[in-house]
Amino acid sequence: MRTVPGPTDHVVVVGAGLAGLSAALHLLGAGRRVTVLERAEHPGGRAGRLDLHTDRGTYRVDPGPTVLTMPELLDEAFAAVGEKADERLDLVPLDPAYRTHFADGSTLDVHTDAAAMEAEVRRVCGPDAAGQYRRMRRWLTDLYEAEIDRFIGANLDSPLDLLGPDLVRLAALGGFRRLGPQVARILPDERLQRIFSFQALYAGVPPHLALGAYGVIAYMDTIAGVHFPRGGMRQVGQALADAAEAAGATIHYGRTATGLERRSGRVSAVRHGATDDPAGAVERLACDAVVLTPDLPAVHRIVGRTPRRAVPLRWSPSAVVLHAGLARPRPEAAHHTISFGAAWESTFREIIDDGRLMSDPSLLVTRPTATDPGLAPDGCDLLFVLAPCPNTERGPLDWARVGPAYRDELLGVLAARNHPGLGELAGDVEISRLVTPADWAAQGLAAGTPFSAAHTFAQTGPFRPRNLVQGLANAALAGCGTTPGVGIPPVLISGRLAAQRITGSDVGTPRVRTRG
Incomplete structure (x- = not known):
């Protein structure tokens, strides 16, 4: 395994998402001094936080991933600094993991227990x-x-x-x-x-x-099973950040990395400025090594160049997400529901090949208040409705115009399917937030997708963008754009792999057990 040569005493991690915090914990466990720069005012990255305020109270929304699997990988990250996940998180196993509804009217609950x-x-x-x-x-x-x-x-x-x-x-x-x-x-x-x-x-x-x-x-x-942290998915990033700070890391929020200073083929400092004042003063943070975790286009801007590839990267489809606060509870709905349309392969052709919205959509509906009612005001409920859709390269739709109509269409689809607890939602929505590929793009995500580069054969394993930066001897990457890939488990692993590039150590890499 290639590792960073020379001194690596002080490492700057750019990004306090799950990849960056995983890297920070493994680096701290290997004896490095760690400073984290995060552009937001809180940890978590895409697994951050969104609060929707009403007269009834606050809906505490998870704007990013809602499905948490392989909690052993969280234990692995916490163990690097001598902690345990259950000391900082209350992880609830979900049973069923999903409730699935089909066009023929049948329903099947997905259980972890064999x-x-x-x-x-x-x-x-x-x-x-x-x-x-x-x-x-x-x-x-x-x-x-x-x-x-x-x-x-x-x-x-x-x-x-x-x-x-x-x-x-x-x-x-x-x-x-x-x-x-x-x-x-x-x-x-x-x-x-x-x-x-x-x-x-x-x-x-x-x-x-x-x-x-x-x-x-x-x-x-x-x-392996699906879990949910009480307090919402935001608690995962917060717990990792708290553990990192307790182990000696310094985390600066509201700071955006703008570039790197180099000396003899090495990064000598990271330039950064206040996120809310991009034209303001730029500061430098000296370092011996750096871990970069933003989406690949942002990494390339920070590095100052885009690496050449024989074939351009192919980006994953995107998603439209509707966050809806409901004025009355829907206790019949499961925590996670998958509503399958009658169509299947044709839906993938529509969003991936044709750049069109699904004509017969399959939807993921998450009701986190099924497990933690405190995420919504008393007597209310919270829903997350995700519909896969084209990314902005494959389907350059006018989302400012299309988005509101598609929101109504999604609610209409659920009303027509009339799954228990999910029918006729529109009249109960007191507040909502729609997130479209245009919003993902505004956050700096390539092709307006939160799922980064697709896992085609040419973008898998050693063919995926590597977690070492060509021309910079002491820079590593972590996050869903590099190895091993997309999803909370791979992203947590990516942080450990980036740390190992810097430390050359196997510290904090116990074998993750399996369940049969």
Whole structure:
């Protein structure tokens, strides 16, 4: 593994998102002095915070990810400084992890427990499907075991680093064949196929085209389990930041990195200024090494150049998100609901190939107040409705005009499907906030997508943008644009991998256990 040469006593981490805070904790655990620069006034990055105020009180919104899996990786980060996740977070396991509704009127709850899920599959899909589910669970677990150490949790300097028994094992499992057909061979029921393959869209690729290796995301969702922190997802970033500061890190909020100073091919200082005064005074922060965690276009601006690629990066689809405060509770709705339309592969063609909105959308609806009622005023409820959509490169829509109409359309779709607790919402919405690709783009996210570079074969593993910066001997990257990729688990791992590039140490890398 290539590591940063020379002194690395003081490391500046740009960004107090989950990747940056993970890196900071692992660096602190390896004995480094750490300073973090964060442009917002709070930690968390995309897993930040949004408060919607009404006369009834405040809705505490999670504007970023709402699904938390693999909490063991949080333990790994906290353990680097001698702490435990449960000392700073109250993580609630969700059961069901998801409630899924289908166009034929059937409903299936997704359970982490194998026996409970087998019983649910037998109830909805029949006895043959129950045995097929067991096969799927074994396959996903085997995929995870083959991938976690060599392909997900390790720094890669070359495709040759992949050679070994794990590569042979992954190939034998079908990791380099297409995910959709692999799942279909095990699970003939189309409803189950969707449940165990829709996660590929998080990686920016439709299930029928994604590598089988990305079944590991379904492992994280359906076997490792889904959790929710009381107080909202914002608590994750806050807890990591508090642990970092307790271990000696200094975090400066409201500071935007604007550039780097160089000396003999090394970063000698990070230039930064007040976020709310971009034309104001610029300060310098001397350092021995730097970890850059913003989205790739922002990293390239800070570095001062964009690396050349034979083929330009392909960006993931984006999403429209509606945050809605409801004046009355909807206790029938689960914490996470997936509402599948009748269409499937055609929806991916619409948003990825055609640059159009889904004509028959599948939606993720999150009701965090199902687990923590305190996130909404008394007697109220909070909903998050996510609809995948084209990014701004594939579908340059006029979101100022399209957005309000699409909001009404999404509410109309849920009303027509009339899932328990989710029908006829419009009359109960007392406050809302719509987030579109235009808003993601305004935050500096490439192609207006919060999911960064798609996980195509040419952008996976050693072919993804590397976490070392060419021409700068002491700079590393972390975050969803680099290895291993998109999602809370990969982002937490990316912080540890960046720290290892600087320290050359295996400190804080215990094996993450599996569940079968």
